[in-house]
Amino acid sequence: xxxxxxxxxxxxxxxxxxxxxxxxxxxxxxxxxxxxxxxxxxxxxxxxxxxxxxxxxxxxxxxxxxxxxxxxxxxxxxxxxxxxxxxxxxxxxxxxxxxxxxxxxxxxxxxxxxxxxxxxxxxxxxxxxxxxxxxxxxxxxxxxxxxxxxxxxxxxxxxxxxxxxxxxxxxxxxxxxxxxxxxxxxxxxxxxxxxxxxxxxxxxxxxxxxxxxxxxxxxxxxxxxxxxxxxxxxxxxxxxxxxxxxxxxxxxxxxxxxxxxxxxxxxxxxxxxxxxxxxxxxxxxxxxxxxxxxxxxxxxxxxxxxxxxxxxxxxxxxxxxxxxxxxxxxxxxxxxxxxxxxxxxxxxxxx
Amino acid sequence: xxxxxxxxxxxxxxxxxxxxxxxxxxxxxxxxxxxxxxxxxxxxxxxxxxxxxxxxxxxxxxxxxxxxxxxxxxxxxxxxxxxxxxxxxxxxxxxxxxxxxxxxxxxxxxxxxxxxxxxxxxxxxxxxxxxxxxxxxxxxxxxxxxxxxxxxxxxxxxxxxxxxxxxxxxxxxxxxxxxxxxxxxxxxxxxxxxxxxxxxxxxxxxxxxxxxxxxxxxxxxxxxxxxxxxxxxxxxxxxxxxxxxxxxxxxxxxxxxxxxxxxxxxxxxxxxxxxxxxxxxxxxxxxxxxxxxxxxxxxxxxxxxxxxxxxxxx
Numbered sequence: 001x002x003x004x005x006x007x008x009x010x011x012x013x014x015x016x017x018x019x020x021x022x023x024x025x026x027x028x029x030x031x032x033x034x035x036x037x038x039x040x041x042x043x044x045x046x047x048x049x050x051x052x053x054x055x056x057x058x059x060x061x062x063x064x065x066x067x068x069x070x071x072x073x074x075x076x077x078x079x080x081x082x083x084x085x086x087x088x089x090x091x092x093x094x095x096x097x098x099x100x101x102x103x104x105x106x107x108x109x110x111x112x113x114x115x116x117x118x119x120x121x122x123x124x125x126x127x128x129x130x131x132x133x134x135x136x137x138x139x140x141x142x143x144x145x146x147x148x149x150x151x152x153x154x155x156x157x158x159x160x161x162x163x164x165x166x167x168x169x170x171x172x173x174x175x176x177x178x179x180x181x182x183x184x185x186x187x188x189x190x191x192x193x194x195x196x197x198x199x200x201x202x203x204x205x206x207x208x209x210x211x212x213x214x215x216x217x218x219x220x221x222x223x224x225x226x227x228x229x230x231x232x233x234x235x236x237x238x239x240x241x242x243x244x245x246x247x248x249x250x251x252x253x254x255x256x257x258x259x260x261x262x263x264x265x266x267x268x269x270x271x272x273x274x275x276x277x278x279x280x281x282x283x284x285x286x287x288x289x290x291x292x293x294x295x296x297x298x299x300x301x302x303x304x305x306x307x308x309x310x311x312x313x314x315x316x317x318x319x320x321x322x323x324x325x326x327x328x329x330x331x332x333x334x335x336x337x338x339x340x341x342x343x344x345x346x347x348x349x350x351x
Numbered sequence: 352x353x354x355x356x357x358x359x360x361x362x363x364x365x366x367x368x369x370x371x372x373x374x375x376x377x378x379x380x381x382x383x384x385x386x387x388x389x390x391x392x393x394x395x396x397x398x399x400x401x402x403x404x405x406x407x408x409x410x411x412x413x414x415x416x417x418x419x420x421x422x423x424x425x426x427x428x429x430x431x432x433x434x435x436x437x438x439x440x441x442x443x444x445x446x447x448x449x450x451x452x453x454x455x456x457x458x459x460x461x462x463x464x465x466x467x468x469x470x471x472x473x474x475x476x477x478x479x480x481x482x483x484x485x486x487x488x489x490x491x492x493x494x495x496x497x498x499x500x501x502x503x504x505x506x507x508x509x510x511x512x513x514x515x516x517x518x519x520x521x522x523x524x525x526x527x528x529x530x531x532x533x534x535x536x537x538x539x540x541x542x543x544x545x546x547x548x549x550x551x552x553x554x555x556x557x558x559x560x561x562x563x564x565x566x567x568x569x570x571x572x573x574x575x576x577x578x579x580x581x582x583x584x585x586x587x588x589x590x591x592x593x594x595x596x597x598x599x600x601x602x603x604x605x606x607x608x609x610x611x612x613x614x615x616x617x618x619x620x621x622x623x624x625x626x627x628x629x630x631x632x633x634x635x636x637x638x639x640x641x642x643x644x645x646x647x648x649x650x651x652x653x654x655x656x657x658x659x660x661x662x663x664x665x
Contacts, residue, residue: 037466085446087393131640139644144391144446144657145592146643149636152585156636160629281450318465320458327397327455334443334451 004342014340015293019286022332023300029332030325039315051310052303060192064264066295066302068093068273070201071256072280073287073294074208075125079249080289081212083225084136084242086129088147089253090277091154095128096121096254098158100261101268104179113183114196118258125254126247128154133246137239151277159270166268176268185263197259202295204252209291211248221245253277282330285337301326364613365497370571372602372609373508374399374563378587379594379601380515381559385431387519387596388552389532389655393449394434395560396584397456402426402564404460407575408467410477416569419477420504423565424558430456431557432550439549442659453584464575479573480504502570504562511559515598528552532653535660545660560584589639595651608635 031041052062072089079086086092100121104113131150135141159174166176185196212218223231224241232238260272279301286300287293308322378399385392392398406423410416430452437448468475480502488499519525527548530538535545563583568575590608594601615631 033462087446087450135640135644141640141643142652142657144393145588146640148393149585149589149640152582152636153633153640155582156629156633160627163629164627275454278450278454281447282454285447318462320461320465323454323458324462325458327451327453327458330451330454331437331448334437334448335441337443338441 002344002346005345007341007343010340015288015290018288018336018339019293019297019333022286022329022336025332025336026325026329029328030321033321033324034315034317037315037317039317044311044315044317047314048304048307048311052307057192058306060189060194062299062302062306063198064193064195065306066298067198067201067259067263068256068276069279069283069298069301070205070294071252071259072276073283073298074204074280074291075249075251075253075256076280076284077287077289077291077294078208078212078221078252079129079245080284081225082221082242082245083228084133084245084249085144086132086147086246086249086253087144087281088129088132088150088277089249089256089280090273090275091147091151092125092128092250092253093257093260093273093277094151094154094158095124096257097261097268097272098161098257099124099254100258101176101179104183104261104266105177107180107182110182113180114185114262117179117183117262118200118255121254121258121261122251123254125252125257126250129246129250129253130243133243137242158268162268162270174270178267179261183262184266185259193264195259195263197263200255201259204255205291205295208252212291217241217244253280256280279326282326282333285330285333288337301329362493362497364617365493366501367613367616368606368609369498369501369505370609371612372605373502373505374566374571374583375587375590375605375608376508376512376602377559377563377566378584379590379605380511380598381427381556381563382587382591383556383594383596383598383601384515384519384528384559385553385556386591386656387532387653388528388549389535389653389658389660390435390438390549390553391445391449391657392431392434392452392553392556392560393446393588394430394452394456394557395449395587396580396582397453397460398427398430398434398557398560399564399567399584400580401430401456401460402561403568403579404464404564404575406561406565407477407568408464410569411475416477416480419569420562420565423569424561427561427564428554428558431554431560434557435550435553438659439546439553442661445657445659461577474574474576476574477569480570502566504566504570507562508566512598512602519598524548524551529653531660532655535655535658539660539662545662549660560587563587586635589635592652593635593639593642595646596653604635611635 034041034044052058072093075089076086100117103117103120128150132143132147135146136143162174162176168175188194188199220236220241223236224238228238256276265272283294283297283301286297304322304325308319311317312319378395382392382395402423405426406419409422410419434448434452437443438445482500483503484500489495527543530543531545531548539545567579572579590601590604594604611631611634615628619628
């Protein structure tokens, strides 16, 4: 006989084993769709892998795609640590993109422009995240719904901008004017798109890890998330911690938008984010809310996205498989997390 | 201003409001049932999209509109069951699961659509529902042709609202739904199956979301495009809150939003748009966020919303 038993602690290797288990289950489940499309499963996944991680150019492309998801993944991980349910990374990213685009269009020396773009983008993202946090702290408004709904508000604000004052009067397309060329993020490797923002994302992850694990603010964030009553009893101003968390989370999501404007698109358009904010939730969950885990998790999703396009060209399996994989991975990870709460014990039949 | 007033009292404008409100009404009622039982379903956006796709495909392949509607409803119910499996049976976090269901369903909808129809420059379409005038009632001036010369699915929505109110407030099952959403512990003591009731409510909600999807691809657009839902699921999430988790108020909220949306479309078409149309599209979200702040003191949300129920935890 087997029975479920509550766990009190989880071994450290779970942090690696659970995401791998979830990803493995996802790839097995999604192989059914590949077969349905009439392609060989091994071949399709093979193309997906080689086109995303198979050579150095492919790796740079994957990293470029991973950068915004590292930032949104960090944004969600930080927020969820404090149990501030920020579903609004998408809107915060868009706000960051708009703000950095506005700043980047002002002629000024390149390094200053890039610095101010980052400041403006992070500020805009933080300002958006402040709304659900304030509503929760002051009015006890549910942050899940308010942060989610703000995504639509910001999206329509962006649309109003690029179909109104920012509209390209020359082509008539709803695309903002480009930022100054001097404000374009430098490319780190000749012949690739690997830009400064990718490096910033890779540096941000260990910094946020340090902040969460080693600093007082990080301690307060964790305690507030794990046990707000104990936090309050221990003299932690829980409301203030939630606001700080929201500012940090929003700023990180805003930086995702900055990187896309400064390093990839150099302007703002309606589809500047193919849902990177929502992907951030997948990334953060796969990383078990560990900032260091966010990097491989984001690279995994980015590899799936870049690989899926090549797979589609080679095998005819629609590239939308990458979106199914994202959704399945998130659900599989949630189920895998049950192993952290319960363990299956073998017990004697006669008890 | 007089131009605006003239527009409002046109038959075509009134009819447009009702058409825009219909999928929102189905989706809002669906989300409401789920939330009244204590389960937030953020999968709604994806469930509507997948249902719109499966319904469209079934009709396209079989030629039968009602078979398409049935397939869409079953798709919605099945995806509702998926969300319920994770959030009710396994007690996983509702908001993260909901996002997962939306990502999964949208991906699956795009994937299967591309697989079945390939990449075509002109998206395939179907001969969708035609308007069905109701004898006598459709002869009432202005109101008749606007309200009683509509698609049969519109009449279904009109009936679904009082029916939903009846089921929720006047039937034993509706009482159970409200109990498990307010106080699952007490419901459990009273012998109500919390898990079963929640499961049923989420599945019923999914079926209604499926109807909403069916309306979009089979009556409103007669085609499946990637933007066929374009945020209507999120609008429904807002409308449920704005409608204070009540079928009548939620349906009223859907009508109000449809009015704003129809007005915005008219102003765009007539070139009267001094105000960007996006400002109108933003309104339901802004209003809802403000309403949540104002309402928070009156605590109208189901108390157990977002809280999983585990019997052994006391």
